[in-house]
Every structure is written in structure tokens, then in C-alpha cells.
Amino acid sequence: MAKIQPDEISSIIRKQISNYKKKFKIESIGTVFQIGDGIARIYGLNEAMAGELLEFADGTIGIALNLESRNVGAVMMGQGTNIQEGSIVRATGRIAQIPVGSDFLGRIVDPLARPIDGQGEILSEESRLLESSAPGIIARKSVFESLETGLVAIDSMIPIGKGQRELIIGDRQTGKTAIAVDTILNQKGKSVFCVYVAIGQKASSVAQVVSTLKKQGAMDYTIIVTATADTPATLQYLAPYTGATLAEYFMYRGQHTLVIYDDLSKQAQAYREMSLLLRRPPGREAFPGDVFYLHSRLLERAAKLNDQMGGGSMTALPIVETQEGDVSAYIPTNVISITDGQIFLSADIFNSGIRPAINIGISVSRVGSAAQSKAMKKVAGQLKLELAQFAELEAFSQFSSDLDQTTQNQLARGERLRELLKQPQASPLSLSEQVATIYAGTNGYIDNIPIEKIRSYLIGLRQFLVNTKYSETLEKTKTLDDETTANLLKQCVEDYSKKFRERITEM
Numbered sequence: 001m002a003k004i005q006p007d008e009i010s011s012i013i014r015k016q017i018s019n020y021k022k023k024f025k026i027e028s029i030g031t032v033f034q035i036g037d038g039i040a041r042i043y044g045l046n047e048a049m050a051g052e053l054l055e056f057a058d059g060t061i062g063i064a065l066n067l068e069s070r071n072v073g074a075v076m077m078g079q080g081t082n083i084q085e086g087s088i089v090r091a092t093g094r095i096a097q098i099p100v101g102s103d104f105l106g107r108i109v110d111p112l113a114r115p116i117d118g119q120g121e122i123l124s125e126e127s128r129l130l131e132s133s134a135p136g137i138i139a140r141k142s143v144f145e146s147l148e149t150g151l152v153a154i155d156s157m158i159p160i161g162k163g164q165r166e167l168i169i170g171d172r173q174t175g176k177t178a179i180a181v182d183t184i185l186n187q188k189g190k191s192v193f194c195v196y197v198a199i200g201q202k203a204s205s206v207a208q209v210v211s212t213l214k215k216q217g218a219m220d221y222t223i224i225v226t227a228t229a230d231t232p233a234t235l236q237y238l239a240p241y242t243g244a245t246l247a248e249y250f251m252y253r254g255q256h257t258l259v260i261y262d263d264l265s266k267q268a269q270a271y272r273e274m275s276l277l278l279r280r281p282p283g284r285e286a287f288p289g290d291v292f293y294l295h296s297r298l299l300e301r302a303a304k305l306n307d308q309m310g311g312g313s314m315t316a317l318p319i320v321e322t323q324e325g326d327v328s329a330y331i332p333t334n335v336i337s338i339t340d341g342q343i344f345l346s347a348d349i350f351n352s353g354i355r356p357a358i359n360i361g362i363s364v365s366r367v368g369s370a371a372q373s374k375a376m377k378k379v380a381g382q383l384k385l386e387l388a389q390f391a392e393l394e395a396f397s398q399f400s401s402d403l404d405q406t407t408q409n410q411l412a413r414g415e416r417l418r419e420l421l422k423q424p425q426a427s428p429l430s431l432s433e434q435v436a437t438i439y440a441g442t443n444g445y446i447d448n449i450p451i452e453k454i455r456s457y458l459i460g461l462r463q464f465l466v467n468t469k470y471s472e473t474l475e476k477t478k479t480l481d482d483e484t485t486a487n488l489l490k491q492c493v494e495d496y497s498k499k500f501r502e503r504i505t506e507m
Contacts, residue, residue, distance in 0.1 A: 028091035030072065032056070035083055038232050039277045042072045042089050051131060053092045058082040062089075063096060063234065066278050073278045075234045077112065096131065098242055099124035100249035105193065108210065108224040111239040113246070116226070128248060130241045134300035141306040143340075143367045146376070147258065147315050150186030150428020151179065153358050153421040156380040156438055157387075158343055161371025162192075162256050163304025163313040167335055169320045169327065170345030174357050176319045178425050179343065180260040181209055183317065185216050186428035192256045194218070197243035198226040200236050200266030212426055236270035244301045247314050251303070254310030259302070263319035264295055268331045285330045292334050299338045327362075341365040354422060360387060375435050375480040382442040383417065390414025409447075416446045419454040432471040433462045435480065439489055445497045449504075457500055464496045 030044035040062060042054070054062040054072075060080040066073030076083075098113035101124040108117040115122050143161035160166045160183075168176045184194045196213075198206045206226050213219045223246050227239040240261045247257040261267070268291055275288035283289045295318075302316035320335050325347065327336065336342055341364045350357035369377050393410055397403055403411070420441045423429070429437070437458055440446055449457055465471050470488035480486050 028093075030054075030089045030091070032083060032085055032087045032089060033071070035080070035085060035087075037277050038076050038080070038234065039274075040074045040076060040080070040083065040089070042074060043070070045072045045089065045091055048072050048091050049095065051095050053094050053096055055090045055092055056080060056083050057087045057089070064091075065274070066280070075274050075278070077232065077234050077238075079232070095129055096238070097127045097129045098245055099127045100246055101126055102250075104223045104246055105221060106219045106223075108226060109242075110231075111225060111227050111235040111242045113225075113242060126249070128245045130238065130245055131297070132245065132248065132301070134297070135303045135305060135309070139303070139305055139309050141304050141311075143304050143371055145304075145313070146371050146373050147183075147192070147256075148186055148190075148428075148431060149179070149183040150430075150434075151182060151356060151423055152429060152434050152437055153356060153360070153423070154179070154343060155372075155376060155431075155434055157360055157384050158341065158358070158363050158365045159367070159369065159371045159376070160315065160317075160365065161304075161367045162315055163302065164341070164365070164367050164371060165299050165302045165316040165318065165339040166365060167318050167320060167339040167342040168345070169322060169332060169336070169342050170357070171322055171325055171347045174345040174347050174350045175355060175425075176321070176345055177205070177209065177262055179345075179356055180262060180317055180319060181212055182426060182428050183258065184213065184222060184260070185218050185426060187221065187258060188216070188218060192221070192258055193247070193250045194222040195243045195247045195257065195259045196222060196224050197239050197259065197261050198224070198228070199239045199261065199263060200227065200229050200270065201262065203228045203230075216426065233270040233273040237267060237274060240264065240267055240298050244298060244314070244316075248301065251305065251312040251314045252310065254305075254312045256313045256315075258315045258317065261298075261316065261318045263321050264335060265321045265331055268294065287330060291331070292338075295331075295335055296338050299335075340367055354418065355425070356423065358421075361391065373431060373478040375431065375474055375478055375485070378480045379435055379438040379442065383438050386410075386413065386442060387417055390417065413441075413444070413447055415451060416449070416454055417441050419451055420446070420458065422455070429462070430471075430475065431478065432465065432474040435474060436461060436465055436470075436489060436493065440493050440497070443493075445493055449500070453504065460500060461493070461496050465492055468492055 028047045030042040032040050033043050034041040048064045050067055052064045054064055054074050060076055060078040062074040062076045064072050064074050103122050107115055110116050143163045145162040147160045147162045148155050168179055170176055187194055213222055225239055225243045227236040243259050247259045250257045271294055272287050280288045299316055302314045304313040320332050322332055344359045344363045345357045346359040470492050473485050
């Protein structure tokens with residue numbers, strides 16, 4: 001039996017010591033001492049950061065929102081039914097972030113960017129912080145490019161530019177979502193990526209929007225983020241930030257994006273629920289004091305970047321629901337003060353059969369004609385003026401039965417112009433069609449047509465203009481100069497009006 005040599009043993013030990021690599025991991029661990037209503041109070045996480053992701057024993061993820069002297073208040077992003085008092089909580093050291101990328105186009109995801117459309121995982125090599133800071137003043141450029149909605153009433157009188165924030169506000173069931181969806185449909189073939197965020201909506205309503213987008217081939221350039229009414233308040237609060245983060249990926253690559261938040265009233269309600277459960281002091285209408293910051297830090301992320309930053313843009317169309325048309329309530333006034341204008345939808349106008357039900361009087365775009373093409377600018381000025389005069393005359397004429405001929409003519413034209421602004425859902429119009437429609441109205445071509453025939457006249461006119469030299473030239477140049485396009489347009493409208501009048505007289 002061979003003897004073990006001491007030198008041999010010591011050399012083996014030395015070798016082991018020299019190869020030893022010390023590996024240790026420091027974890028910040030706390031204990032749940034109170035749990036309920038989706039809120040956990042945790043003792044021992046003294047190093048936790050605001051907004052840090054926390055991992056509970058059953059795998060549920062939470063976000064640290066209240067950093068108090070003796071405990072941390074966290075909201076859970078799941079049901080967390082297996083979490084009990086005494087459970088261990090680990091601090092991850094990470095602030096909330098989600099994967100981003102072009103593979104998300106055409107997909108439906110939840111507020112944590114996890115796919116929920118049954119089409120498999122979404123591969124992504126990049127992630128972005130949910131709460132990234134907005135571009136600074138130097139990084140921005142003035143809004144100057146038009147983002148066309150395809151709706152005559154908006155593109156002519158309340159124009160929206162790339163990088164603008166335009167609020168859509170009105171009572172429930174007045175067509176707010178319809179305007180947003182029509183705007184998405186109108187971006188087809190225009191290299192604008194769209195993100196539709198549904199917050200606290202019925203699952204059936206979201207399914208309806210998805211169905212419309214699929215039918216019109218708009219899902220190819222759209223991402224849908226949904227937190228339906230049955231999801232926890234935490235996820236409803238996060239959904240808009242997820243939408244903005246997914247859009248920022250494209251914006252910082254020099255591309256144009258459109259984000260729709262439908263709607264921010266529900267996000268504010270979810271945030272109020274979380275804040276009251278966290279025992280934060282309530283303010284006006286029981287909302288927490290920082291509810292303004294909730295929306296301002298979201299909407300400030302919309303921007304038109306300068307050329308050094310790639311020239312990309314993010315246009316935001318937040319939606320806010322009012323009660324009985326009260327725009328002076330807390331959340332509506334907050335969002336109105338943050339945005340660059342609002343499109344106000346009225347229940348009375350909607351019920352009178354005018355769709356989209358836009359109240360032109362109190363709707364405004366603070367970017368104005370800077371976000372309009374030259375062709376639209378040329379025809380829209382006259383339309384605005386005549387509609388404003390008509391609104392005054394209509395109110396005045398209710399008190400008088402004996403009106404002179406000039407007033408009667410103005411009222412007749414005003415009624416026809418109002419008819420001209422009516423547009424069925426999911427049928428956005430191209431720039432050439434809108435310009436021709438407004439031109440025909442403001443230049444007297446529809447003055448002698450009975451009101452009930454206006455719709456068929458306009459449909460016929462648009463069909464008549466398809467593949468004409470006017471349409472090709474206008475879509476290319478976007479200007480309406482006197483020599484070429486205006487003469488072509490005038491000739492087209494006159495030819496069609498003559499044919500239409502002949503058809504009416506035959507009938």
C-alpha cells in the first residue's frame with residue numbers, strides 16, 4: 001500500500017486554493033407583513049428604489065411605489081393569491097422595462113408587452129424603460145408636417161401635425177374611438193406606425209377595433225396594447241406607458257408614430273384606486289396630488305425630433321371621457337392644459353345625426369395651419385369663415401321669420417356645408433378627395449342641389465376624380481397653384497356637376 005506523501009497533499013491543497021474563485025451574490029430581501037387588495041407592505045427593503053421591480057415568493061412581480069421610513073408599499077402586477085404574511089420578497093435591482101422592436105407590429109400585447117393573441121412569443125433583442133424621460137427642448141423641432149386623419153372636419157379646421165398632442169374629448173358613445181380608429185386606417189401606405197392602447201375597455205370593444213383594423217389591412221403597421229376592465233388596476237395604470245415605450249423605439253430610429261390612449265380617464269381612476277389603497281392623501285375628486293404628473297410625463301414624450309436626432313416623431317391622441325359634457329372637471333382640465341388642442345365631441349350634435357359629432361366652436365388645434373398642406377390651407381380658410389357665419393345666422397334666424405334673400409342664401413349654403421362634413425365610419429378620405437369636396441362646397445357647386453342629394457353628389461364626385469390628372473398631381477405636390485391643379489380641379493368639378501344636374505332633371 002503506497003504511502004501518501006505530505007508534499008503531495010500540500011501541493012494539491014495549494015493548487016485548489018490558487019484555483020478557488022470566490023463567488024457571492026448580495027440580495028436585498030424583505031418580508032411581507034401586510035397583504036390585500038393588490039397592495040403589499042414589506043419590511044426590510046431599506047435599499048429599494050422608487051419604481052423598482054420586486055419578486056415575491058410565488059413569482060408574482062410587484063412595483064415599489066411608496067418608500068416610507070419603516071416599510072415599502074408595493075403594488076402587484078398579478079393576482080398574488082398565494083402570497084401570505086411572512087412571505088419573502090426579493091428586490092431585483094431593475095426599474096420596470098419591456099422588450100421593444102419591429103416584431104411587435106401586427107400583435108396584441110398586455111401592459112408588460114407579453115403577447116395575448118395566441119400567435120406565439122415575440123422575439124426581441126432590445127428593451128426600454130417604461131418611464132423614460134421625454135426629449136428635451138434642444139432635441140425637438142417645431143411641428144410642420146401634416147398627419148392626416150382622413151376626416152374632412154378635422155383636417156380642414158382642426159389640423160393635426162406629426163409630433164402634436166391633440167386631445168379627443170366627449171361624453172361616452174359620441175364617437176371618440178371611431179375618430180381614433182379612422183386616423184389609424186388613414187395611415188395605410190404613409191410609413192406611420194400606430195400604437196392603440198385600450199385602458200379599462202370591455203374586451204368586446206377591443207375585439208371590435210381589432211376586427212375593423214384587420215378587415216382594412218391596418219394591423220400590419222399597428223400594435224395593440226390592451227388592459228381590459230377585468231385586469232388589475234396596476235396594469236391599467238402601466239398600459240399607456242407601455243404604448244409610449246413601444247412607439248419610442250420607432251421614433252428614435254427616425255420614423256413616424258401615432259399613439260392613441262383610449263382613454264386616460266380610466267387610467268386616472270386606476271391610479272386613484274392604487275393611491276387610496278396605498279393610503280396616499282386624496283385631493284380634488286379623491287384623486288392623489290400627483291395625478292397631473294401622471295399624464296404630463298406621459299404626454300410630454302410625444303415630440304417631433306430635430307434632424308440630428310433622426311427627425312422621427314410621436315403624435316399622441318389621448319382620449320378623455322366627460323360626464324354630461326363637463327369639460328371643467330378635474331381630469332379633462334388637466335389633460336386640456338397639457339395637450340396642443342382638443343377635438344370636442346358633443347352628444348347633442350351626435351344625436352342630431354351629424355357624424356363625426358365635432359363641436360367646431362370649442363375645438364381647436366394650437367399648431368393650426370402650420371400642420372396643413374398648402375392645398376388644404378388654401379381651401380380650408382373659406383370653409384371656416386362660412387361655417388362660423390352660418391352658426392351665428394342660424395342662432396339669429398330662430399327669432400325672425402322674415403329674412404332677406406342674402407341671409408337665406410347664406411343659411412342654405414351653411415346647411416349644405418354642414419352636410420358636406422358628415423362622414424361614415426371607417427371611410428377616411430385622401431387629401432385630393434377632401435380638397436375637391438371642400439372646393440365644391442365653398443365655390444357654390446352644391447348650392448342648388450337638394451340637401452338629401454348632397455351625399456350621392458359627393459360620392460359620385462370622388463368616384464369621378466379617381467385616376468384623373470388632378471388627383472395624381474395633388475397627391476404628388478400637395479399644392480393647389482392657380483396654373484395647374486386649380487384649373488384641373490375646377491374643370492373636373494364643373495364637368496361632374498353638369499352631369500349630376502342632368503341626371504337629377506331626368507329623374
